[in-house]
Amino acid sequence: MQDLTGEIAIVSIATIFLLLISGAPILFLFMHRRQYIRYLTEQEQTRNLHQRELLQSQLEIQNQTLQQVGHDLHDNIGQLLTVTLMRLNALEDETEHSDLQPSIQQTRDLVNSIITEVRALSKTLDHDTVNRFGLLPSLQFELDRIQRVGKIQTQLIPLGNSYSLGEQVETVLLRMTQESLNNALKHARARTIKIRAEYKPDKFLLSIADDGRGFQVDEVMNRPLTEAGAGLNNLYRRAGLFGGDCQIISQPGVGTRIEISMPRIQPI
Structure with a gap:
């Protein structure tokens, strides 16, 4: 055993x-x-x-x-x-x-x-303009400057209760808007430009839309270095800097819309 x-x-x-x-x-x-x-x-x-x-x-x-x-x-x-x-x-x-x-x-x-x-x-x-007056007045100021020329109708549509995203983020958003408006003025041949600024509890949404001639986004992004501009890439990079996102929606003949999303609480 x-x-x-x-x-x-x-x-x-x-x-x-x-x-x-x-x-x-x-x-x-x-x-x-x-x-x-x-x-x-x-x-x-x-x-x-x-x-x-x-x-x-x-x-x-x-x-x-x-x-x-x-x-x-x-x-x-x-x-x-x-x-x-x-x-x-x-x-x-x-x-x-x-x-x-x-x-x-x-x-x-x-x-x-x-x-x-x-x-x-x-x-x-x-850049002190945003800090002094806020994002929405700064966006309206940009549209008023375009409106005074008399060729393009502009509109700012604010939605929700506004809050501060911080000077850095709002300055970047203003620069992205200026870049988008500049592209629309140079290339789009638009008759109207609308900016929609929506304040949600967890994020801020910004849309810049025109009724211009539009373009193929993939074709522009894939152009060789000698022909490509830095504008579109700058939009993507600037949005990602603060944890945000940018989408460019466009097709020939139907205009262009830039959609930017920024979190309300920025990552540390």
Whole structure:
């Protein structure tokens, strides 16, 4: 009986030993795979962080450059135009009864319009505009500037209770809107442009739509480097910087719609 018990114990120990030996490689592969997945995850996080920091630096440089250009427009070009206007006023007085009066008045009105546009443009280039006035007034200001030309009808449609997304995010949204509007003005031949800004509890949705001639998105995105513009890629990259998403929806003959989604609570 004791011999039988001893044999059972030996067999049990041997079985356990064999199981350990056969299971060790599986356990090793499992642990190795977990470490490899963790390594890949850390590499991806490091790469994303690096790309985010790089894009943030680019945006900061761009904002500083645009702000400087805006200040130069306001201070230098604006002053020169004001001096020109003063000279035209003086010239108008000097030629009060001359046949040149209508031409001088037309030129003065034109210079006044240029001064107004330069001041408006200097504001759109200043990133402090969003911080001072908020996103919705800044978007309306952009549309009003286009509307004054008289060729394109514009509309801003706000939905929901507005809230702040933070200066950085709202500045990026304004730059993305400016990029989209610029593309519409240059290429779309649109008659109307509408911006829809929807404040949801968990995210902010921005849509910029025109009724222009549209284009094939895949064809534009796949153009060779010598023919491709950076505008569309900039939209995707800027949205992803703060955990958002951008979709470009367009077809020839049916216009273009840019849809941007930004989370309300930004990832740390």
